[in-house]
Amino acid sequence: LLTEGESPRRLEAAAPGLFVGPLPAGGAYRLRITWPGGGVQETEDPYAFGLLLGDMDLHLFAEGSHWRLAQELGARPRELEGVPGVGFSVWAPNARRVSVVGDFNSWDGRRHPMRLRHAAGVWELFVPRLGAGERYKFEIVGPDGVLLPLKADPLARMTEAPPATSSIVAPNWDFAWSDDEWMARRAARQAKDAPISVYEVHAASWLRPDGRPEGSLDWDGLAERLVPYVADMGFTHVELLPIMEHPFGGSWGYQPLSQFAPSARFGSPEGLARFVDACHRAGIGVIFDWVPAHFPTDAHGLAQFDGTHLYEHSDPREGFHQDWNTLIYNLGRREVSGFLIASALYWLETFHVDGLRVDAVASMLYRDYSRSAGEWVPNVHGGRENLESIAFLKQLNEVVASRCPGAVMVAEESTAWPGVSAPTHEGGLGFHYKWNMGWMHDTLSFMARDPIHRAWHPHELTFGLLYAFTERFVLPLSHDEVVHGKGSLLGKMPGDPWRRFANLRAYFAFMWTHPGKKLLFMGGEIAQPGEWNHDAEIPWDLLEQAEHAGIQKLVRDLNRIYQDHPALHRLDAAAEGFAWLTVDGAASIFAYLRRGGGEDAPVIVVLNLTPEPRREYEIGAPEAGLWREIFNSDAERYGGGNIGNGGAVHADDAPAQGQPHSLRLTLPPLGAIILRHEGVRA
Secondary structure (H helix, E strand, O other): OEEOOOOOOOOEEEEOOEEEOOOOOOOOEEEEEEOOOOOEEEEEOHHHOOOOOOHHHHHHHHOOOOOOHHHHOEEEEEEEOOEEEEEEEEEOOOOOEEEEEEHHHOOOOOOOEOEEEOOOOEEEEEEEOOOOOOEEEEEEEOOOOOEOOOEOOOOOOEEOOOOOOOEEOOOOOOOOOOOHHHHHHHHHHOOOOOOOEEEEEOOOOOOOHHHOOOOOOOHHHHHHHHHHHHHHHOOOEEEEOOOEEOOOHHHOOOOOOEEEEEOHHHOOHHHHHHHHHHHHHOOOEEEEEEOOOEEOOOOOOOOOOOOOOOOEOOOHHHHEEOOOOEEEEOOOOHHHHHHHHHHHHHHHHHOOOOEEEEOOHHHHHEOOOOOOOOOOOOOOOOOOEOHHHHHHHHHHHHHHHHHOOOOEEEEOOOOOOOOOOOOHHHOOOOOOEEEOHHHHHHHHHHHHOOHHHHOOOOHHHHHHHHOOOOOOEEEEEOHHHHOOOOOOHHHHOOOOHHHHHHHHHHHHHHHHHOOOEEEEEOOHHHOOOOOOOOOOOOOHHHHHOHHHHHHHHHHHHHHHHHHHOHHHOOOOOOHHHEEEEEEEHHHOEEEEEEOOOOOOOOEEEEEEOOOOOEEEEEEEEOOOOEEEEEEEOOOHHHOOOOOOOOOEEEOEOOOEOOEOEEEEEEEOOOEEEEEEEEEOOO
8 A cells, every 4th residue: 555655555465355454544545566477556546536427327327318328338538536547337237246357457357346326226437547448348247146258338439340349448539520511401401302312331341452352441441432432423321231339240230239339340430430521521421220129149248238138128029039039129128228319319429420220110119020929928008019119219219309400310110100200299200211111122023023024013113102102201222132032133123134234224213203212222323233242342343344334324313313303302202292194004104293393393204114115105294395305214325225205305285194285205115214394495
C-alpha cells in the first residue's frame, strides 16, 4: 500500500485472493503489486472509486427508455477523481459474480470483480489507467454457481475481427461531419413523393481487392470505389446488409451479436463514419439492414447471458426460431426492448444513417410464424398476434420519429398485416415504407413464364395495383431472390439469350415505372447470370460483353428518367397517380398512365411482353399533341433491335380506351416504351 509521504505498507493475505490492511485517514493511496513471475505493477485501487452510473441512468435503463446506452454503459473511457481509466458496466441481474477480464489482468476473473447496483441488476467497475483499444470480456458466475463461458459485451462499440470474439474498448466519439447540407434536406429526399432508388449491397462481396476471395474493401475503400459507382448509376440510396458485428460471415450479417459495433471486417467505427459522410457529400442516402427479431446461440453472445434466459424467452415455443436456429428476443422485457431501441438510435444518431430496414418483421408479428399447431404459445387473449412485438415496433418508430427527424424506417413484412406504414396514432405500426413482397413474387412468376403461356396469367402482372396504395411500398428485387437455388434475375427469364436479356430489360422498365420506391440488389444491374456468391465478388468482367453493358446502361437511364420526371414518383402513394389504359391479356400488352399532378407532364408506359413486334397498336391518350418517346428498352444502346417510334408520335383526335385521344404505336418485341407528353402541335 503506497500513500503520500509514508513508507509502503504490506497487505496481509486474509484468504485466498483476499488481502487486507489499514488505510490512511482520508488519504489517497495506490497499490504496488508483485505478480508471479516477478512483474511489478503500480496502480490506483479500482475499489477506491465511487459509483459510476447515476440513479437516473439506472432508472431509465430499468424502465427500457435509456436511449444513450452505448454512451453511458458498456466500456467507456473516462476520468474519475482525476485518474484516467475505463468504466465498465453490464446488465446481469441473476449472476452471483461478474468480473471484467482482459489482457490488462491476464484474463483472471479474480482480479476485477464488479460491484452490483441491485436496483437495476447492473454490475460496474472503474479500472484505472486503461484506455481505448483494450480487449475485454465479462466472466460471469450464474445463479447456480456455474462459471459461464466468457461473454462479449452486449454494448461493445468495437470488437475484434472474427473469428476472434473479444470486445474492444472504443474511444469516445469525436468525428467531424461535413454533411450539414444533406442532413438539412434529408426529410424531403426521403418523403413519399420523392424518387427513391436503392442499391442493396453486401459490403464484403461487392468488390474484392485484387480479386482475392479472402479479402474485402474496408470502409475507406468502399468510399473510394462504391460511392462514385452508386452516384454514377443514379441510385439515390445505398442499403447495406447488416454490418453489425456477427460471428458467421455466411449469415450475411443477419445473425448479429453486437448491436452497437460495426463489424471489424471493414475497419474502425470512424471508417464507417467517413463512408457515410462520403455518401452524403455525393448526394446518396444510407440505409442499414437491422435485425431485432433474433440472435445466434454462440456461447460468447447473449444466450443465457447471466446463466438465465435474460435476452431470450425461456420457452422454446416463444424463444427459438426453427427456421434459422436462432433465439428470439423477449421484447416483453423492458430492458431488452430498450436495449434494441437504443441500438437503432445509435446507428441513426451517431453515424448519421438515414434509415433502417427492419428485418423479418413478419416473424415478429405472429406467434405462430412458421410453426405448426402445438408449437406456439397464444397471447393473453388466445390469439396469434405477438402483442409485445407489436408494442415494441410502435414504440421504436415513435422514438425514431421524435429523435431523428427525416430518417426513415422500412419494414420487411410479407403478410397482409394492415397499416404497416400507417402512423401509430391511426393504429398503424408507424413505418415509413414496407417491402412489397407480393409484387415481387407475382411479377417474377409472370416473367418466368414462356411468353406463349403469359396470356393466361395477366393477373400476376396487374394484381399488385389492387393494393398498391394501401401502404407506402418499396418494390424489392433483393438478395433473397438470387440465392438458395432461385437463380439470378437473368436466369429467371425464359428463352434463348436474346429473349432473356430482352425480358429483363422490359421487366426493369416495368419496375421503374410502377408505383413504389425501387430496390435492386448488386449484380442485377449487370445481369449477373449466376446466383450471388458471398464468398466471391460481382463478375465485373461481364461488362466487356455488350449485352451485360447494355443492361447497366438501361438501369442507369431508368434511374435518371425516374428522378427527372415527377409523374413517375410524385404521386407514388396515391391512386390518382396511376391509371390502366389497357390490359390486353391475350396479347400480353399492358399500358398505363402515370401522373404527377399539377403542371407535371403525364407519362404513358407500354409493355409488349411477347416476342412479336406490334405495329399500329392503338393506345388511349389523355392529351392531344406530341408524345416524346423518352425510353425504349429495345434501343440499340441497350442491346436491342431499335424497333420503335422514331423518337415521337402525335396523338389522334379519335378517343380510345376511355381517353379523349389515341396513339398508334410500334411496340418492340419483349420491350417497353415510355412516352412523355410534350404539348399540342402548333
